[in-house]
Amino acid sequence: MDWTALWLTLKLAVGTTAILLVVGLPLAYWLATTRSKAAPVVETLVALPTVLPPTVAGFYFLLAAGPDTLLGQGYQTLTGGLLPFTFEGILFASVLFNLPFAVRPFTSAMGAVNRTLVEASWCLGVSRLGTFFRVVIPLSWAGILTGFILSFTHTIGEFGVVLMVGGNIPGVTRTLSVAIYDDVQALDYDGAARTALWLVVFSFVALSVTYSLGRRRWSI
């Protein structure tokens, strides 16, 4: 078992999920409630990673984050570092690539919250933000937790995007799935099997929790 890769993978998954909570919740609420004509375009962009091969997404991200691009230069000015082949790079790519796994369950859960409850809260003098935290979030917690678990689990198993953007640098960008690929390349099947089994068990537990949560709803 490659403990460094495990630690790095967990760090990536926690970081990705945390950023997705901050970015994904407001984005999902906007998508769930807006009447804007731009909404289908934004929804498509968010959903794109579910149909694109990870290598394609990773390739474009690599091009977009290069030192000569606006994104690359902006990041360099802000932090002094580069995005490709760094942990920050794979974190950034992972957030974009996992966006649909968080935002779609968030959106469908928030969209299912009865609009009248939101309006009732406004009429009781509670601000839009207050209503979001006191009514919308508690009533869509099952969907939010589902998105949380799905994006966490998906990041744990992420391979294509990480390899394209981060390469295979031990302790920096070498995650568990890249480590398995490495073990197989080196014909270390026992090592690959141990790590793979760990991933299968983890994924099974996480998905079981997700599906059992999906069956819970508040009723009136």
Add this chain to the structure above:
Amino acid sequence: MNDGLVAEFKKQFPKGAEIQAMLRQPARGFSITVLFGPSGGGKSTVLRCLAGLERPDEGVIQFEGQTWFDGATGVSLSPQKRDIGFLFQEYALFPHMRVEANVGYGLTEIPKVERRRKVAEMLDIFGLTGMEQRYPHQISGGQQQRVALARVLVRRPRLLLLDEPFSALDATLREEIRPELRRILARFAVPVLLVTHERSEVISLADRVAIVDGGQIRQTGAVHEVFNRPADTSVARIVGMETVVPGKVVKAEDGLVSVAISECELTAVSTIKVGSEVEVCIRAEDVILQCGDIPAASARNCLEARVEAVTSAGPMNRVSLDAGFSLTALVTRPACEDLRIRPGARLMALVKAPAVHLITRG
């Protein structure tokens, strides 16, 4: 005008429906104005515009001198800043909160101890003590309504808006709750605007009524005035005047007029001039049916009529008559039996002159 509500606005919906509201509620303190009319007439939209949940396209909404909406200047106060109470049709209780938390939901800006005291006081007023720890799905429909009202009134709103407050309750419960609701609301000295399509709710609850139909407020006034003196035929039909037939004033004397309808003549209390074309409106409850010869009666209008059809209308029967024109009467079932009222039967229909309402045509 510094007190009461002044609302004059228009709202156009994308699919073509237009709502036009002209509403004034001068009263301070407790009074109930009912927005009454058929479903889909725009009553709820008017209420939602007043609450700030819908934005009118143009016009003005002011309350106690404060501008809530002004299409010309672009002012539009959010629902949070209007200080209103809004009771939704399905009550909109928060399903994840217990009764206590629901009632105290809008009281976040006061200390916890004070909040608990206020909530307990409201629960006491509404007879909900002991229900504090229950969730909305664990209490009855009537209790849900009271929790929703307590939640709204605990904030002491300046104006209370009730959207079909009884529609989610069964008929028996409605009858019980109505007088109780009026009594409780009176304690809070708050002006109330209530939306309903039930005539019985207007009669048992309202001080004033505004008739809403086809997206417009057709007539506003005291209940007895609007119900007895509808301004046009659409209002007449809405307030339950089932007989609306065209006629012509042929004689006027001492405040009484004679109106010719087909071959008949009816007497009405009116000052309309001779020669005027009118619509003659008669409430079905005001028509008395009688068999055989009539001894001297005070009713000015005694018409020979033939029964065309008898249909059930709740505890009453609706009798369609041909009295030279189509006339509808409402009579109890036992009366129907006693008088042997069935299609083809011949009898006398009596209508007092004040019960004949005339609306000038054109």
